[in-house]
Amino acid sequence: MFRLLCYLWPLPVTLVGVAAAVLARASGGEMRHVEGVLEAAGGWPSWVLRRGFPLSGPVAAVTLGHVVLGVSPAALAATRSHEREHVRQFERWGVLLLFLYPAASLLAWVRGGHPYRDNWFECAARAAARKSGEA
Template identity: 65%
Template sequence: MLRVAIYLWALPVTLVGLLVALIARSSGGRLQRVDGVLETSGGWPARVLRHGFPFSGSVAAITLGHVVVAVSQAALDATRAHERAHVRQFERWGVLMVVLYPVAGVLAALRGGHPYIDNVFEREARAAETPPRQ
């Protein structure tokens, strides 16, 4: 029951991700499900990711709820731990992430940092990439 609630909490953003995944698939991209997360690579969304966004430039992948959109299968494989951290953030914050993520970027910039690199959500995701020291 709790798992269903977590998926529902992130559902509004996941629906946007599903739309992007359908666009990817219809434009030559691939879809796969890994550990309860829909992953898509290639197609038109990959070109958008390569073109980039303000403050971050081009990115290898982006998470929209329980959907990860990437430029390629290799990018999905390389960013899986990082993007799964973002999935957990969407599970925790739900649709509020749509507001909290850019606010965290603005706060990072106001503190003299970079809106993407120093964003608390990105720092948490980067920490998930590195296994803990033994």
Template identity: 45%
Template sequence: MKLFTVLRYLWAFPNTAIGLLLLPPALVSGGTVKRIRGVLEISGRVPAWVLERIPFAGTPAALTLGHVVLGCSEEDLQRWRSHELIHVRQYERWGPFFIPAYVFSSLSARLKGKDGYLANRFEAEAFLRQRDVT
């Protein structure tokens, strides 16, 4: 592994650690874990339960935490993979500041009367660039 790659993983690790907390309960409850492009994808009942409790306007099908992507199902992970990989790259750029920056972007959009998800700068970038990831 190249030094730059190691540094990207370390910079994003505080967020990755949050996602890794769901690995044991997901496995014990019959969930699945796959490593795709250096990212752990975790799906099953436990990730779905967590995603159902995230304060969005509806349940997200997938969510990225550093180098961990949680999904309600393997199908959801496959469908949203290119979008979530953009978020992985954003975590590599922003590191431990990603989650506060993401929340700030959503709150800022809402204060301007816009949708807190679609007008979030990180989501806008992911929707714009997801076609570039194959």
């Protein structure tokens, strides 16, 4: 029952991720299911990730609920522990993470830090990656 709730709580965000994964597949990318998470690499999302975001710049992967979009299969493998921490964050916070993540960025910036590197959610994901030997 608890596992089902972990999938239902972030479901609205996961559905957006599924739509992006389908677009990835339709635009030449690939999709696969890995350990309860849908991973999509290449295609249109790869172009977006390589162009980057205002605070982070280009990224190798991004998590939307139980979906991880990556620039390539190699990028997905290289960032798996980091992105799985973000999946756990979505399981914990659900759609609220869409508000909490930017709030954490704002808090980091107000404290004199970098809005992306010092974001609590990113720090936790980097710590998970280090613990697994990923980074």
